[in-house]
Amino acid sequence: MSMLKYFFKRILAMVPVIFGVMTLTFILSRMMPGNPALAMLEAQGIAKPNPEVIRAMEKALGLDQPIIIQYFRYLADLFTGQWGTSVSIARNQPVWDLIMQRLPLTIDLALFSMLIASLLGIRAGVISSTHRNKARDTVVRGMALIGVAVPVFFLGMLLQYLLGFVFPIFPTTGHKNFIYPNPEFVTGFYMIDSLISGEIYKIFDYLYHMILPVFCLSFITLAGITRQTRSSMLEILEQDYVRTARAKGCKERDVIHSHALKNALIPTVTVIGLNFAALLTGAVLTESTFGLAGIGNLLIFSIYLTDYWVLSAVVFLITLIFIFATLFTDLLYGILDPRIRY
Amino acid sequence: MEEYQIEISEEDERQEESATKKVLKWFSKNLLFLILPGSRLEDLTIRQMEYEKLISKRKFIRRLKSVLTIIGILIVLAIVTLAIFPHWISPYTFAEVGRLAVYTGVWDPPSPEHLLGQGAMGRDVLGRIIFGARASLTIALPAISFSVILGIMIGIIAAYYGGWLDAVIMRLCDILLAFPGLVLALVFIAIWGQQIQYIMLAWGILGVPYYARLIRGNVLQARALPYIEAAKVAGAGSWRIMFRHILPNVIQPIIISFTFDIGGVILGLAGLAYLGFSDASLIEWGNDINAARVYLYSAPWASLMPGFMILLTVLGFMLVGDGLRDALDPRLRNL
Numbered sequence: 001m002s003m004l005k006y007f008f009k010r011i012l013a014m015v016p017v018i019f020g021v022m023t024l025t026f027i028l029s030r031m032m033p034g035n036p037a038l039a040m041l042e043a044q045g046i047a048k049p050n051p052e053v054i055r056a057m058e059k060a061l062g063l064d065q066p067i068i069i070q071y072f073r074y075l076a077d078l079f080t081g082q083w084g085t086s087v088s089i090a091r092n093q094p095v096w097d098l099i100m101q102r103l104p105l106t107i108d109l110a111l112f113s114m115l116i117a118s119l120l121g122i123r124a125g126v127i128s129s130t131h132r133n134k135a136r137d138t139v140v141r142g143m144a145l146i147g148v149a150v151p152v153f154f155l156g157m158l159l160q161y162l163l164g165f166v167f168p169i170f171p172t173t174g175h176k177n178f179i180y181p182n183p184e185f186v187t188g189f190y191m192i193d194s195l196i197s198g199e200i201y202k203i204f205d206y207l208y209h210m211i212l213p214v215f216c217l218s219f220i221t222l223a224g225i226t227r228q229t230r231s232s233m234l235e236i237l238e239q240d241y242v243r244t245a246r247a248k249g250c251k252e253r254d255v256i257h258s259h260a261l262k263n264a265l266i267p268t269v270t271v272i273g274l275n276f277a278a279l280l281t282g283a284v285l286t287e288s289t290f291g292l293a294g295i296g297n298l299l300i301f302s303i304y305l306t307d308y309w310v311l312s313a314v315v316f317l318i319t320l321i322f323i324f325a326t327l328f329t330d331l332l333y334g335i336l337d338p339r340i341r342y
Numbered sequence: 343m344e345e346y347q348i349e350i351s352e353e354d355e356r357q358e359e360s361a362t363k364k365v366l367k368w369f370s371k372n373l374l375f376l377i378l379p380g381s382r383l384e385d386l387t388i389r390q391m392e393y394e395k396l397i398s399k400r401k402f403i404r405r406l407k408s409v410l411t412i413i414g415i416l417i418v419l420a421i422v423t424l425a426i427f428p429h430w431i432s433p434y435t436f437a438e439v440g441r442l443a444v445y446t447g448v449w450d451p452p453s454p455e456h457l458l459g460q461g462a463m464g465r466d467v468l469g470r471i472i473f474g475a476r477a478s479l480t481i482a483l484p485a486i487s488f489s490v491i492l493g494i495m496i497g498i499i500a501a502y503y504g505g506w507l508d509a510v511i512m513r514l515c516d517i518l519l520a521f522p523g524l525v526l527a528l529v530f531i532a533i534w535g536q537q538i539q540y541i542m543l544a545w546g547i548l549g550v551p552y553y554a555r556l557i558r559g560n561v562l563q564a565r566a567l568p569y570i571e572a573a574k575v576a577g578a579g580s581w582r583i584m585f586r587h588i589l590p591n592v593i594q595p596i597i598i599s600f601t602f603d604i605g606g607v608i609l610g611l612a613g614l615a616y617l618g619f620s621d622a623s624l625i626e627w628g629n630d631i632n633a634a635r636v637y638l639y640s641a642p643w644a645s646l647m648p649g650f651m652i653l654l655t656v657l658g659f660m661l662v663g664d665g666l667r668d669a670l671d672p673r674l675r676n677l
Contacts, residue, residue, distance in 0.1 A: 020517030031533045145664075149656040151609055153616050153631065154649030157638055161646065165639045281524040285613050299525065300617055303532045315529055319521050326520075 003334065010330045014323060021319050026074050029312035030067075036308045037061055043087035078316065084309025089301055095313045099295065103317075104189040105175060106294035109286070110279055112214045117221035118272055122265070124222070125229025129237065130256060140226060147223025152282045156216045156289035163212065173291035175209050176202065213290045217282050221275050228271040232264040266337045273329025277322055406669040414661025421655050424475035433457070434469035441623050449634075449641035459643035462633045467644055470625055471651050477626040478655065481542055482607040488546035490600060493553025498584050498592075500554065501561035512558070515551035523548050524613060531619050538621050541614065545607050556599060560592035594670050601663035605656040612652050627652050 037057040041049045049057075058064050062073055077083065083095040090098055128140040164172035171177075175190065180202055183193040194202035236242065237260055245255045284296030295314055302310040334340060424431060437443060445464030452459040458467040500511040518526075530544035564570070565588065573583050614620050615628025622629060627648035634644035 016513060017516050017520055020513065021520050024517060024521075028529050028533065033533070145657065145660060146653070149605060149609075149660050150653050151612050151616075151649060151656075153613070154646070154653060157631070157635070157645055157649065161638055161642050277522040280522045281613075284524055284528075285616065288617060299528065303528055303619070306532075311529070311532065315521070315525055318525050322522055323520050 006334045006340070007331055010327060010334070014327050018320070018323060021323065022075060022078060022316065023071070025312055025316045025319070026071055028315070029308065030070075032306075032308060032311070034306055034308070037063060039087045039306065039308055040085070043085075043091050083313040086307055086310050088305035088307045089298070089310055095309050098298070098310065099313060099317060100188060102294050102298055104187070105292055106283055106287070106296060108189065108191070108210070109213060109217060109283055109292070109294060110276075112210065113217040113221060113279060114272075114276070116214065117218040117225055117275075120218075121222045121225030122229050122261075122268065124226045125233060125264075125268070126256060126261060128226065128230045129233035132234070141230070144223040144226040144230075147219050148227065150220065152216055152220055152285045153289045155219060156212070156286060159212050159216060160289070170212050171209050172212065175206060175292050177205050177209075180205065213286050213292060216289075217279065217286050220282055221279055224275050224278070225268060225272060229264060229268045232267050233260060236260045236264050262336075266333065269329060269332050269336060273326055273332075276325040276329075280318055280322060402669055406665055408665060408668070410661050411665025411669075414658050414663075414665060417654060417658030418662055421475055421658060422479070424472050425479045428473045428476060432469045432472040434466045436473060439465045439469040439473055439625065449637055449644060451641075452643060458647050459641065461630060461641070461644040467630075467647050470630055471627070471648055473625045474627045474630065474648065474651070475655070477624050478608045478611060478652075481538060481611055482545075482604055485542045485545040485607055486549060486600060486603050488542070489549025489603075490553055490596060492546075493550045494557055494589070494593075494596065496550065497554035497557035498561050498589065501558040502565060502580065502584050502588070508558075511554070515554050518548075518551045519555070523610060527610065527614060528617075528619060531614070536619055536621055538624065541611065541620060545610060549603060549607075553596060553599065556595055557592055560595065561588055564588050564591055598663060598667045598670065601659055601666055605659035605663070608652065608656055608659070 035054070037054050038049070040061065041053065041057055046053065055064070062070060065073075081096050083099070086093050086095055086098055124140050124144070128137045128144075131137050159170075160172040163170045176182075183190065183197045183199060183202060186193050186196050190206050191203050194200070194206070242255060242260055245259045246252075250259070280296075283294065284299060286292070287294045287296040288300060295318060298310060299314045299318070301307070302314060429436065432439070443463065443465055445460070447456075447460050448462065448464045450456065450460040450464070456466045456468070458471070461467045461470060496511060496515075500508045526548055527541075527544045530547070531540060534540040534543070570583060570587060573587050578587070611620070611626070612628035612631070615626050616632050616635075618632055620626060620629060630648040631645045634641060634648075638645055
């Protein structure tokens with residue numbers, strides 16, 4: 001019962017944050033330079049409109065009303081999915097469609113990186129803490145230190161050069177061989193659609209293309225998770241209850257996994273959640289390096305081409321994803337650590 | 343009796359010193375009190391104070407002596423030297439690697455005159471790397487100082503007064519923290535323009551809620567300690583309690599975070615420059631990587647060398663941060 005109460009409390013705490021995020025996005029998007037009505041008119045092909053035409057367009061967009069009414073209309077539009085129309089990235093295409101085309105790729109990237117980074121990171125942290133100050137520990141710590149300090153794009157470019165050019169093993173850009181057409185649209189996710197339409201070779205092609213970007217992104221998240229797991233495991237392995245478990249005669253494997261790791265996972269899960277922000281940030285840079293058409297790339301191009309609506313929609317979406325990831329981490333934290341539920 | 347009279351005359355002599363000297367002394371004394379472990383006001387006898395200073399400094403420096411930390415300190419010193427004295431170290435002058443220099447041999451491989459090859463417009467890559475150290479450090483340090491100072495003030499005020507002020511400030515910090523860093527920095531730069539001062543301001547604003555959060559936890563713990571009550575009973579005002587009693591005890595995680603954050607902001611600046619959202623006329627590592635990006639296969643030195651410098655710099659700061667964290671609080675030891 002208290003678990004449900006905890007869940008409700010956390011979800012309730014997110015609601016003002018989401019409203020605050022929507023308000024801040026609104027304020028920031030209104031502070032952008034340039035007139036959105038002008039941009040919309042240019043997208044429709046009118047190069048130098050009269051002031052009357054501009055005013056008519058402003059009226060159509062609702063920009064001449066008081067700012068409070070604009071704010072509430074903005075909130076209403078955000079909830080109903082009318083996130084505006086793109087003016088320069090994809091002429092006159094609704095932003096919602098544009099985002100939904102590109103979101104599955106970023107989700108795939110983030111999901112794969114997160115899975116690999118969490119599993120491998122926790123394993124590496126455990127190995128590093130149990131074989132302390134030996135060769136394995138030094139190697140893992142060295143790689144974790146480099147992973148925390150390396151810029152994503154540098155790692156990406158280095159891998160592109162070494163593994164794409166010097167030894168041409170992996171493809172360096174894109175998420176598929178450009179000859180292959182996209183599979184039929186069912187969900188938007190490339191792998192699921194290929195599976196449904198029966199073209200299994202496309203799945204392998206996709207995985208082959210995603211190896212380098214996922215490696216880059218996961219290397220950096222892995223480093224942070226390894227460091228955190230290692231330090232919490234070190235702290236826990238000195239505790240009395242671990243010594244008791246060993247004295248009871250538990251197998252060493254059980255001592256480490258069932259007794260120590262379960263408690264060490266608690267701050268690690270928090271770090272995994274916090275690293276999700278770094279993952280989204282890294283996704284922006286990785287998509288730019290590897291030429292993937294995801295949300296991060298959309299964000300950058302919407303700033304280059306000053307696409308007003310796309311920018312505010314993408315910022316809102318990325319923040320929403322991050323908020324939900326934090327919420328999920330909080331809930332997971334509540335499941336793992338019974339102390340905070342009471 | 344005679345000794346007493348000599349003491350009076352010494353005090354008279356001391357009042358001769360100028361106002362600036364007095365201000366400097368006050369400033370340095372308070373700064374040392376806030377930052378160094380072991381600085382204490384003269385509420386102890388001189389001998390006790392000297393002893394305390396010696397003991398805590400000895401412990402601190404002994405804990406600081408590990409191989410990795412010394413390597414980190416050396417790397418940081420090297421980068422700072424590159425930032426302060428580039429004209430002495432670089433094989434080419436600033437004009438020869440700057441914006442207006444154009445040479446033959448664009449994107450040439452490493453040669454005896456150009457040790458790391460040539461980059462855009464034939465400029466020397468090594469020279470540009472050396473001159474590029476300045477940009478990273480001089481943009482990162484004011485940005486972080488801004489976030490630290492503002493974050494500390496907001497955090498202490500929020501945690502000390504508590505109540506609705508605390509709730510409102512923490513809500514605002516939550517909202518700002520809900521945005522991923524680079525995304526918000528990109529939006530700020532889209533709004534304000536691509537100049538250095540706005541980049542600094544963007545990263546400064548992004549760091550404030552993090553430091554406010556960080557210090558708030560410790561201040562909440564420190565607020566309940568008995569010596570705060572004693573200070574209140576003795577008649578100390580709120581500001582005096584906040585900044586003279588609480589602050590020196592909660593500043594340790596801030597110092598550690600500061601060092602890690604320098605690395606983080608350098609990475610962020612390089613990321614912004616790589617995407618093209620930085621001042622393109624600046625000699626910066628990220629700008630060089632962006633310009634050399636399309637020539638990765640034909641001239642890898644031009645983009646991989648600046649990237650390696652970024653890695654080295656951030657690695658140095660991370661090592662120093664790790665070492666500081668282990669030295670300042672052995673309970674948080676990672677080693």
